[in-house]
Amino acid sequence: MAESLDIIILTYNEEKNIEACLKSTLPLNSNIYIVDSGSTDNTLAICRKFTGNIFDHPFENYAAQRNWALANLPLQGTWIFNVDADHRISEELALELNAILSTQTDADLNGFLISRRTIFMDKWIKHGGHYPTYHANMFRRGYGSCEDKLYDQHFLVNGRTKILKGDIIDIITDSINTFVTRHNHWATLEAQYQFAKKNKPDSTELIQPKFWGNPMQRRRYLKNKYESFPLFVRPVIYFLIRYFIKLGFLDGKTGFVFHFLQGFWFRMMIDIKVYELQKTDSKPDELKA
Structure with missing residues (x-):
């Protein structure tokens, strides 16, 4: 039996990034949820072309915003995938996730570790121990949360995790x-x-x-x-x-x-x-x- 996916994206004045991010999610059959913290540019107008699930919540810090989203959004999916506006879902990762979602996963498997492929000044940073770098961006609904830290927060998964081969492409700066x-x-x-x-x-x-x-x-x-x-x-x-x-x-x-x-x-x-x-x-x- 196929399993469903909810994608959560946090935004604030991300008009330069959000369209490419949202386009990269299209190969996935998912419900997209936007949590915005008061954007004053065209971010929300761009988001409305892809989803009607747009919510506003004041920003305190990343951990608080992510945990608020997990606790308050009307999530329905079997799995939750946390994506940043400057992330892109690689084609390889989309294919891998679709294969996973097309079948029923093991009951004790509650999360996936996905590596980020850092793109800096249009270059993929492959060395220096910077790749692969894994994060638990995707987990079974009800089995994950974000660390309560001001910086370098990671997602915590309650249960077994599995490493995926595909990457999240991380466009870390525009200048x-x-x-x-x-x-x-x-x-x-x-x-x-x-x-x-x-x-x-x-x-x-x-x-x-x-x-x-x-x-x-x-x-x-x-x-x-x-x-x-x-x-x-x-x-x-x-x-x-x-x-x-x-x-x-x-x-x-x-x-x-x-x-x-x-x-x-x-x-x-x-x-x-x-x-x-x-x-x-x-x-x-x-x-x-």
Whole structure:
């Protein structure tokens, strides 16, 4: 018996991305749900050409928005697929998903891990340990949620997962200015998280770090190991491993720009912001205002 699919897409002023995203979902026989947070451009007009399931909800953070959508949308499908506006469903993934949806899956299989294919300045970043990178974007309705984190949130799946071969194509920026602005904001959020984490252990509702676990658990294990290294030293070590040992240099000039910005500059900005928080916290209370 065939199984049904609901696709959830979060939007905010995504007129440059949303049409290509929605077109890439057309090969899938799915119900599309848009959760918008106050777009003022043509995003919603474009969305209405593809679906009438458009909902408005104020944006707090990505985790809260995704979990609100899971809890409040009139979802009907057997499976839920979470897609970002700058994502594209590859032809290979669409074929793979249609094959899965055409039959009844095992009752204990509750999620699928799908790799992102990062496209930066029109180039596929294949090296530096950046591909494949798996995320549990698709799960059985009622068996998934989003981690309650301000940055680097992953979907949690209750039950067995399976790795798929097809990719989500991730168009991560329309310009270097956009990339830098976004990552500066995300560096602030990640710094706040790392600083607060010193005094508060991770929740059991986050992905649990396991070296021998699934790809997401292994990645979280390695991230925790990275965070145990000293500030300002760890970005240097990480970049050297990523660019030389993991062959990031094979991505050419465009790859160098990406690996430098995302693998060194971004992480150094996090450390600088953590250091700033530590300096502020060490001041006497009367000087903290």
